[in-house]
Amino acid sequence: MIRPQPTARVSSTSQTHGGSAMDNPLDFGDRTDFTNADRGFVAALTPGVVTAADGRVVWDADAWAFLDGECPDTANPSLWRQSQLCARQGLYRVTEGIYQVRGLDLSNMTIVEGDTGVIVVDPLLSVETAAAALGLYRAHRGDRPVTGLVYSHSHADHFGGAAGVTDGDVPILAPVGFMEHAVAENVYAGTAMTRRASFMYGATLPAGPAGQIGFGLGNAASSGTVSLFPPTIDVTHTGQEETIDGVRIVFQLTPGTEAPSEMNFLLPDHRALCLAENATHTMHNVLTLRGALVRDARIWSRYLTEAITMFDGAADVVFASHHWPTWGQDNMTRYLTEQRDLYAYLHDQTLRLANQGHNAAEIAEMIQLPPALDAAWHGRGYYGTVSHNVKAVYQRYLGWFDGNPANLWQHPPVETAKRYVDCIGGVDAVLTKARDYADAGDLRFAAQLLQHAVFADPARGDAKELLAQVYEKLGHGAESGIWRNFYLTGAQELRHGPDVTPVDLGGGMAAVLSIEQIFDTLAIRVDAPKAWHDTIIIDWTFTDLGQSYRTTLRNGVIVQQRNPPAGNPDLSLTLTKAQLLGMLAGKGLGGITHDGDLDGLKRMQGYLDAPDPRFAIVTP
Numbered sequence: 001m002i003r004p005q006p007t008a009r010v011s012s013t014s015q016t017h018g019g020s021a022m023d024n025p026l027d028f029g030d031r032t033d034f035t036n037a038d039r040g041f042v043a044a045l046t047p048g049v050v051t052a053a054d055g056r057v058v059w060d061a062d063a064w065a066f067l068d069g070e071c072p073d074t075a076n077p078s079l080w081r082q083s084q085l086c087a088r089q090g091l092y093r094v095t096e097g098i099y100q101v102r103g104l105d106l107s108n109m110t111i112v113e114g115d116t117g118v119i120v121v122d123p124l125l126s127v128e129t130a131a132a133a134l135g136l137y138r139a140h141r142g143d144r145p146v147t148g149l150v151y152s153h154s155h156a157d158h159f160g161g162a163a164g165v166t167d168g169d170v171p172i173l174a175p176v177g178f179m180e181h182a183v184a185e186n187v188y189a190g191t192a193m194t195r196r197a198s199f200m201y202g203a204t205l206p207a208g209p210a211g212q213i214g215f216g217l218g219n220a221a222s223s224g225t226v227s228l229f230p231p232t233i234d235v236t237h238t239g240q241e242e243t244i245d246g247v248r249i250v251f252q253l254t255p256g257t258e259a260p261s262e263m264n265f266l267l268p269d270h271r272a273l274c275l276a277e278n279a280t281h282t283m284h285n286v287l288t289l290r291g292a293l294v295r296d297a298r299i300w301s302r303y304l305t306e307a308i309t310m311f312d313g314a315a316d317v318v319f320a321s322h323h324w325p326t327w328g329q330d331n332m333t334r335y336l337t338e339q340r341d342l343y344a345y346l347h348d349q350t351l352r353l354a355n356q357g358h359n360a361a362e363i364a365e366m367i368q369l370p371p372a373l374d375a376a377w378h379g380r381g382y383y384g385t386v387s388h389n390v391k392a393v394y395q396r397y398l399g400w401f402d403g404n405p406a407n408l409w410q411h412p413p414v415e416t417a418k419r420y421v422d423c424i425g426g427v428d429a430v431l432t433k434a435r436d437y438a439d440a441g442d443l444r445f446a447a448q449l450l451q452h453a454v455f456a457d458p459a460r461g462d463a464k465e466l467l468a469q470v471y472e473k474l475g476h477g478a479e480s481g482i483w484r485n486f487y488l489t490g491a492q493e494l495r496h497g498p499d500v501t502p503v504d505l506g507g508g509m510a511a512v513l514s515i516e517q518i519f520d521t522l523a524i525r526v527d528a529p530k531a532w533h534d535t536i537i538i539d540w541t542f543t544d545l546g547q548s549y550r551t552t553l554r555n556g557v558i559v560q561q562r563n564p565p566a567g568n569p570d571l572s573l574t575l576t577k578a579q580l581l582g583m584l585a586g587k588g589l590g591g592i593t594h595d596g597d598l599d600g601l602k603r604m605q606g607y608l609d610a611p612d613p614r615f616a617i618v619t620p
């Protein structure tokens with residue numbers, strides 16, 4: 001429970017982000033989304049709790065019951081409404097032969113009935129939730145075997161539960177490049193992303209009207225076991241058609257959209273179109289705030305145009321791997337066109353203004369969506385926002401530097417903070433000023449000032465508490481669920497320090513890393529100043545893979561070379577990939593044969609740093 005302390009206080013004057021019911025064009029009387037979210041309802045999972053084998057709760061749909069109430073002062077009404085929609089859970093009929101289990105994880109599981117069993121599309125994030133979802137389906141539709149699996153894209157909430165629905169002995173379809181991207185996005189910067197993801201998803205916030213209420217794409221991510229079976233059938237081109245268990249599927253590849261490896265597909269005999277995560281009922285992220293490679297809003301809109309054209313008239317319903325379907329030609333066309341226009345608009349208008357000399361922070365304030373897009377519920381910034389998506393488009397083309405030399409070589413945060421605090425006249429003076437700005441409603445600048453106070457003197461509890469209160473107000477006003485979570489997690493950590501609940505982005509699956517990726521992850525951990533006087537050359541022969549590598553540690557970097565020419569390594573190792581992973585996990589050299597001096601291996605391991613999963617964010 002978060003309680004304000006009496007030592008510091010900000011006024012109740014609030015400043016919201018993204019508008020509230022009072023100042024935006026939203027039609028709360030339009031209940032179409034609720035009708036669609038409830039359409040085809042078969043049954044809920046009762047109770048709505050999924051546990052792991054050890055009894056740990058990995059999903060609790062019942063935790064969202066409080067969302068049935070009126071929107072409180074501690075939430076943005078638009079986000080509250082979205083969270084009500086995302087909180088609905090159960091088995092739903094989409095159309096004849098197609099069902100979805102929604103609200104039992106961050107994502108949807110779609111089940112297509114075939115001749116002899118069912119094809120599962122996107123088996124959720126966790127094995128446990130996936131098994132529960134399939135169980136719910138079977139309880140109402142019969143104990144049909146799983147005869148095929150489709151991964152719509154390379155994000156873990158669309159494949160992690162695979163082992164909960166199959167032992168892998170079925171055709172598994174995925175877009176080309178799936179395996180590489182399924183692990184790559186979360187490997188190299190994995191610890192930093194995971195730490196930031198705990199902010200983004202509010203993983204440590206209690207669910208409740210003043211805490212976690214969901215983040216627009218779904219209300220939470222499950223915390224069970226993540227699995228992955230490699231695909232057996234690659235979808236390599238648009239127009240590719242496959243028949244699985246008698247079900248015809250026509251694919252459209254959409255690489256570089258919401259994920260680097262992604263695909264839409266039509267079920268022509270069902271007249272149903274799946275848009276993966278390329279069109280959902282929120283504005284999506286061009287750059288996710290946990291951190292990732294920036295996405296391409298131009299390509300994203302281009303592929304939506306292709307989908308609209310390619311599947312025109314071929315479907316009566318469009319569904320995705322998040323949120324509820326949209327039925328009817330006119331509704332589908334309007335929805336897809338508006339989603340398409342949204343990403344095109346963000347891209348084009350950001351660059352128009354950049355070419356007029358405005359920088360990212362300026363453009364983020366300048367861009368206004370066209371009235372029709374602004375009023376469309378599915379275009380609202382629950383997950384992505386106009387503000388951070390504009391900055392992402394700028395980043396993609398122009399990077400972090402705005403061209404102004406004053407911003408080229410700034411001091412880092414603590415040094416900057418000390419100087420600002422000195423200029424303003426000390427921490428007390430900063431707090432007085434910050435309180436004034438907060439009272440006047442300028443919470444954004446109050447947060448900036450207070451962040452300087454906290455970074456200049458992290459021992460000042462009153463500064464941290466005042467900043468926590470400002471973050472709380474910013475969070476409670478935010479229409480974006482992930483902005484809310486960042487602010488509220490920031491407030492919580494200012495008061496109590498980091499409480500890190502692991503958020504599995506799918507990066508923990510060491511067994512599916514390639515040898516190249518494993519060596520890359522080692523290279524990233526080298527504490528270079530310790531290592532840069534040493535040179536260690538090791539040849540590695542992997543008997544199970546028929547691959548050989550040479551790693552050279554020199555100048556503080558580990559360089560890898562596949563199929564190296566004959567040489568004079570310090571050490572040659574003959575092993576399997578499992579033995580390499582075992583060795584790196586500290587299980588020793590059991591079964592590994594070697595030729596040469598093992599001391600080099602020991603020295604190399606001694607140079608490896610461990611990442612810090614609890615690093616400070618809101619304090620220095």
Ligand SMILES: [Zn+2]
Binds near residue numbers: 322
């Ligand atoms: Zn997803």
